[in-house]
Amino acid sequence: MVQFQNITKIYEPDTVALENISFKIKEGEFLIIAGRSGAGKTTLLKLILAEEDPTKGKIIFEGKEINKIKKGELPFLRRKIGAVFQDYKLLESKTIYENVAFVLEVIGATDEEISTNVLKVLEIVGLQNKADNFPKEISAGERQRAAIARALIHRPKIILADEPTGNLDPANTSEIINLLEKINKLGTTVILTTHDKEIIKKLKKRTITLEEGRLIRDDEEGTFIL
Amino acid sequence: MPNLITKRIIKSGVQNFKRQGNLSFATISILVITISLIAFVYISHGILGMAIANIREKADISVYFQKQSSEDKIFELREKLTEFPQINGIEYVSEDEALERFIEKHKGEKALMESLQELGANPFLASLNIRAQEVDSYEKVVSFLENESYSDIVEKIDFYRRKSTIERIFNITSFIDKTGFLVSFILILASSFLVYNTIRLTIYTQKQEIGISRLVGASNWFVRGPFLVQAALCGISAFFITFLLIGFFSYFLGPKISSFFPEINILSFFGSNFRTIILTQLISGLLLGIVPSFLAIRKYLEI
Numbered sequence: 001m002v003q004f005q006n007i008t009k010i011y012e013p014d015t016v017a018l019e020n021i022s023f024k025i026k027e028g029e030f031l032i033i034a035g036r037s038g039a040g041k042t043t044l045l046k047l048i049l050a051e052e053d054p055t056k057g058k059i060i061f062e063g064k065e066i067n068k069i070k071k072g073e074l075p076f077l078r079r080k081i082g083a084v085f086q087d088y089k090l091l092e093s094k095t096i097y098e099n100v101a102f103v104l105e106v107i108g109a110t111d112e113e114i115s116t117n118v119l120k121v122l123e124i125v126g127l128q129n130k131a132d133n134f135p136k137e138i139s140a141g142e143r144q145r146a147a148i149a150r151a152l153i154h155r156p157k158i159i160l161a162d163e164p165t166g167n168l169d170p171a172n173t174s175e176i177i178n179l180l181e182k183i184n185k186l187g188t189t190v191i192l193t194t195h196d197k198e199i200i201k202k203l204k205k206r207t208i209t210l211e212e213g214r215l216i217r218d219d220e221e222g223t224f225i226l
Numbered sequence: 227m228p229n230l231i232t233k234r235i236i237k238s239g240v241q242n243f244k245r246q247g248n249l250s251f252a253t254i255s256i257l258v259i260t261i262s263l264i265a266f267v268y269i270s271h272g273i274l275g276m277a278i279a280n281i282r283e284k285a286d287i288s289v290y291f292q293k294q295s296s297e298d299k300i301f302e303l304r305e306k307l308t309e310f311p312q313i314n315g316i317e318y319v320s321e322d323e324a325l326e327r328f329i330e331k332h333k334g335e336k337a338l339m340e341s342l343q344e345l346g347a348n349p350f351l352a353s354l355n356i357r358a359q360e361v362d363s364y365e366k367v368v369s370f371l372e373n374e375s376y377s378d379i380v381e382k383i384d385f386y387r388r389k390s391t392i393e394r395i396f397n398i399t400s401f402i403d404k405t406g407f408l409v410s411f412i413l414i415l416a417s418s419f420l421v422y423n424t425i426r427l428t429i430y431t432q433k434q435e436i437g438i439s440r441l442v443g444a445s446n447w448f449v450r451g452p453f454l455v456q457a458a459l460c461g462i463s464a465f466f467i468t469f470l471l472i473g474f475f476s477y478f479l480g481p482k483i484s485s486f487f488p489e490i491n492i493l494s495f496f497g498s499n500f501r502t503i504i505l506t507q508l509i510s511g512l513l514l515g516i517v518p519s520f521l522a523i524r525k526y527l528e529i
Binding site for chain 2: 074105
């Protein structure tokens, strides 16, 4: 589904974020990308979202080279992806309901579709009672659940979760990880970046380990040894 | 679907306008100042133009004709003078009319009236009062009258005595006209720059939201649209406020200004240019809101 071919990313003037990375992700797979802060995990996800361009190499998503997609067509690529960020990236001027609905509005869903689906997804993530609250009015764990609701509302083919538990306590961390597992079981490919060994141990999924921008391990069942 | 998207863009713009009250208020305030300035410049330019034309009307020259000059010859001369370019108007005042005007003007002054009676005959001469656009035109008329065959009927030309006054009036009014335009232009440019920077800051505070919208798959127009709608609403609100301010100013202060300067009638200018003033304010409000927003948002859409 996603293929990294000899990807190198250098930030000007000479910071190497990723160096000659190659791997494949199959459809429906749950992939963990592990590594310390600054190892290149976030850059890797940014490349899939076409938020950054690689310096060298190719990223193929569903047979198309991502960095060759024209600017005007980028929204169509991003609509196939759901993204969850460590800092939530919710729209502060919109309520939780509106934040989740926004993605469906963008793709042109009808008002009926929006109201039915948003309420359903908010129920799945346990935020049905917070629909009319603004992000600043809810807790960190709730914000992250809202971000997950937004990421899965349009049934994307793949969900990118960039350290989604980085700012959360153990109880909320567990809830978020369970949610991601559930989403994956329903057939959505999930890429999760983390530096949390407990999460890796608990999930027992394929884990790629990055160190200073290089891929040093690719294990079928989660290990994170640094 | 385009209708659905447009509806959502408008709804989102209206919602942002209401929810981001402080930002909308800041933008409207700065727009009110700029539109008021534009309206003020437009109105004062119009009124100044009227006042200048009025003052220039008073700067004329008079050609007096000898007693017993034939009216036919005077009219023939008037015809020739009308062919001069830049002549605004020529008025013929006969000997009798000149006498009547004098009596009308000085009827309360006993000594003058008695002296007139003692003379027994009409002492006034027939004349042509000539008004031109430029001082140069007066000089051309005078040299024509002095050199042509009409010099035999011309008694005197009242130009050289008034020349310096006429020149001064023309110089002052032309200076006011040009300086006024330059000052207005600089003021409008400066306040437009202020509007641009205020809107740029407003959009800068929302650059993260713009980026997020792009990352979740919104097209450029879906992101940009609500900002433009919000800017248009700020522009329209600013237009209404400015219109009320200018209306209030014209209605209550206009008559007071007219009592000091009779040439300046703000209320009548406002009335006769109502549609232009409204359109100027509305278009300025919309453009000053939308164009800076459009330009400022561009760089945040690069994601």
